[in-house]
Amino acid sequence: MRMRLNNQPLVSVLMGVYYQREDLEPLQRSIASILAQTYGELELLICDDGSIQSAKEVVDAFADRDTRIRLIRAGNKITLPEKLNVCLQHADGQLIARMDDDDYSHPDRLEKQVKYLTEHPEISFVGSLVSLWSGGSQTGVRLLPQYPQVKDFFFVQPFIHPALLFRREVLLSAGGYSEEPECELCEDYDLLLRLYSMGYRGMNIQEILLDYSAGEKCRRLKYRWNEAVTRYRRFRELGELAKAFPYVLKPLAVGLIPGPILRSMKCAFYHTEKGGKPVERSGVPNMTEEQRDAVELLRNAELDTDQGMPEELFLLVSGLVPLANVDLLVVNRQNQVLLARRSDPFYGDSWHIPGGCMRFQESFAHRIQETARAELGCEVVFEETPLAVRNVIRGPNTKLPHRRERGHNVAILFRCSLPEGFQIQNSSRTEMDNGYLKWFEALPKDFLPIQHVFDDILEPWRRKNDEGS
Numbered sequence: 001m002r003m004r005l006n007n008q009p010l011v012s013v014l015m016g017v018y019y020q021r022e023d024l025e026p027l028q029r030s031i032a033s034i035l036a037q038t039y040g041e042l043e044l045l046i047c048d049d050g051s052i053q054s055a056k057e058v059v060d061a062f063a064d065r066d067t068r069i070r071l072i073r074a075g076n077k078i079t080l081p082e083k084l085n086v087c088l089q090h091a092d093g094q095l096i097a098r099m100d101d102d103d104y105s106h107p108d109r110l111e112k113q114v115k116y117l118t119e120h121p122e123i124s125f126v127g128s129l130v131s132l133w134s135g136g137s138q139t140g141v142r143l144l145p146q147y148p149q150v151k152d153f154f155f156v157q158p159f160i161h162p163a164l165l166f167r168r169e170v171l172l173s174a175g176g177y178s179e180e181p182e183c184e185l186c187e188d189y190d191l192l193l194r195l196y197s198m199g200y201r202g203m204n205i206q207e208i209l210l211d212y213s214a215g216e217k218c219r220r221l222k223y224r225w226n227e228a229v230t231r232y233r234r235f236r237e238l239g240e241l242a243k244a245f246p247y248v249l250k251p252l253a254v255g256l257i258p259g260p261i262l263r264s265m266k267c268a269f270y271h272t273e274k275g276g277k278p279v280e281r282s283g284v285p286n287m288t289e290e291q292r293d294a295v296e297l298l299r300n301a302e303l304d305t306d307q308g309m310p311e312e313l314f315l316l317v318s319g320l321v322p323l324a325n326v327d328l329l330v331v332n333r334q335n336q337v338l339l340a341r342r343s344d345p346f347y348g349d350s351w352h353i354p355g356g357c358m359r360f361q362e363s364f365a366h367r368i369q370e371t372a373r374a375e376l377g378c379e380v381v382f383e384e385t386p387l388a389v390r391n392v393i394r395g396p397n398t399k400l401p402h403r404r405e406r407g408h409n410v411a412i413l414f415r416c417s418l419p420e421g422f423q424i425q426n427s428s429r430t431e432m433d434n435g436y437l438k439w440f441e442a443l444p445k446d447f448l449p450i451q452h453v454f455d456d457i458l459e460p461w462r463r464k465n466d467e468g469s
Contacts, residue, residue: 008041009118011110011165012093016083017048017101019055026102026213027055031062033104035069039111044099045091047072047083081177081187088176096171100162104133104211112205113165124200125166127159128209140316142212144204150196150238153189154247155310159202161188163210170200186227193234206343224251322391322408326367327355327451328380328416329387336439337461338418340375342448343434351440352448353413368414376437377425380416388413390453413454 013034019027034044046069048059063069072090077083088096095117097110113126132140148158174194177183183190192202228251235244317323330338339351356371358364365382372380392409429436443461455462 008039009095009114010093011039011042011095011097011114012087012091012168013042013044013097013099013110014084014087014091015044015046015099015101016077016080016087017046017051017055017059018078018080018083019048019051019101022052022054024054024058027058028062029104030099030101031059031069033107034099035062035066036107037105037110038108039114042097042110043068043070043091043093045070045072045087047074047077047087049073049075049077049083079179079184081179081183084187085176085179088171091168094168096166096168098162098164098166100213102213103162106209106211109163109209110165112207112209116203116205117165117167120203122201123203124170124195125164125202126205127163127165127202128205128207130160130163130210130212131208132214133211134214138211139214141208142214146206147201147203150240151243153193153196153235154240154244155250157189157192159188159192159204160210160212162212164202170195174198182226182229184226185223186230189227190230190234193230193238197234197237227251322410324358324410324412325355326358326364326371327353327411327413327454328368328371328376328382329353329413329454329457330376330380330416330418332418332439334439334441335460336441337443337458338376339438339440339444339447341432341434341436341438344448349432350446350448351438351444353451353454355411364412364414368416372416375435376418376422378419378422380418382414382416386412387415388454388457392450392453409450411451411453413457 015030015034017027021027031044031046034042044066046059046063048056048071051059059071063071070090072086074086077086084098095114097113099105109128113128116126117123127144129144130142131138132142142160144160145152145158152158174191177187178190178194195202228248231244231248231251232241235241235248241248332338338354340354341349342352343349344352354371354375356367356374358367364384368382369379372378388411390411390413392411393407424437424439426436431438440461443458
């Protein structure tokens with residue numbers, strides 16, 4: 001294997017191309033994003049079989065200009081697993097990265113992923129959070145668990161395939177990607193579950209390092225069946241079939257329901273006319289068939305939201321309706337304010353007033369005490385009348401950056417008192433760890449930006465900050 005003089009490992013980026021669109025900009029942007037990585041010791045292997053002529057010319061032009069590109073056209077590699085396996089066979093790198101032909105890797109993606117794998121030998125592959133794009137616009141952010149467990153695969157895959165970087169020996173030990181017909185369009189699900197069954201584990205860097213194309217994709221029943229078969233096989237292999245069996249059937253929940261029955265169910269559920277056309281409400285757009293299927297699937301999932309929603313569902317809801325959350329202002333006899341350390345994927349690491357989102361049909365008192373127990377380790381005495389209620393909207397006419405997820409909050413601030421003799425219990429946490437508690441005489445400079453909506457209430461601590469700066 002090639003090594004740099006400073007012993008940085010070579011990264012082989014695998015890209016399978018079967019490009020059929022007239023718009024070539026996503027393909028150009030994808031390839032260019034790999035060649036522009038801040039981590040320079042890389043090679044890009046492109047297996048391009050079956051693309052339209054104009055796409056072939058784009059790939060050829062890049063290959064002619066940059067010797068780091070190794071172009072493979074075997075002539076008979078059509079499916080993505082076939083393309084990736086032939087790239088893997090030709091790869092020289094100790095680390096193997098994935099990339100799709102319509103996504104965009106942020107410039108420091110590989111640098112950060114290589115650094116993580118170098119420093120954490122116990123981790124076999126690493127991914128990241130991604131932003132979601134469709135039709136040339138950002139539509140959301142996909143947050144993923146940092147250290148996914150097997151249970152995190154039940155509902156939805158906890159990794160984004162083109163955001164992954166693998167250790168070479170890990171992929172080879174699994175025999176690469178399965179080319180079985182039953183794994184078509186779910187080859188990544190199959191591979192990752194096989195790796196987990198072999199004892200390997202992955203993690204997701206809690207930063208957005210990839211723009212992921214998530215346009216509408218209508219899956220045929222054949223591919224829904226493939227995913228169900230893959231789920232059944234791999235969860236059984238992991239000894240988790242009993243727990244995971246309802247999720248095995250998830251891909252088939254819509255695809256296997258006969259059309260007339262499905263339409264009847266939709267009439268009942270969506271209050272539609274017998275012909276299947278939704279009853280129109282003035283000014284409210286109707287949903288597509290796929291959107292209704294998704295809503296129906298969620299409704300039948302019987303999610304226990306008492307403990308909060310799964311992250312993907314939480315972000316979806318937060319982009320549709322305002323969220324209410326309670327914040328707990330705690331001040332001691334020395335007039336210091338109690339703040340907690342927080343790692344926020346949108347704002348980064350910062351100090352914040354302890355708080356939590358309201359659950360469905362929950363009282364303020366219950367949420368305040370649940371938040372206090374979770375963040376402070378005790379219950380509190382609180383004033384029933386809030387100190388402040390703020391309507392927080394992120395948009396072009398506000399000081400806050402626009403986004404859809406978590407784009408509208410109703411923030412409710414309560415004054416709280418701690419029990420007599422309370423002492424902070426940070427145990428083994430350091431000051432930069434999530435959940436670390438600390439008393440402040442003045443607001444720190446890395447105070448959570450969104451909570452500046454309470455600046456009028458926090459004026460005494462803000463003034464001390466200004467005086468000390």
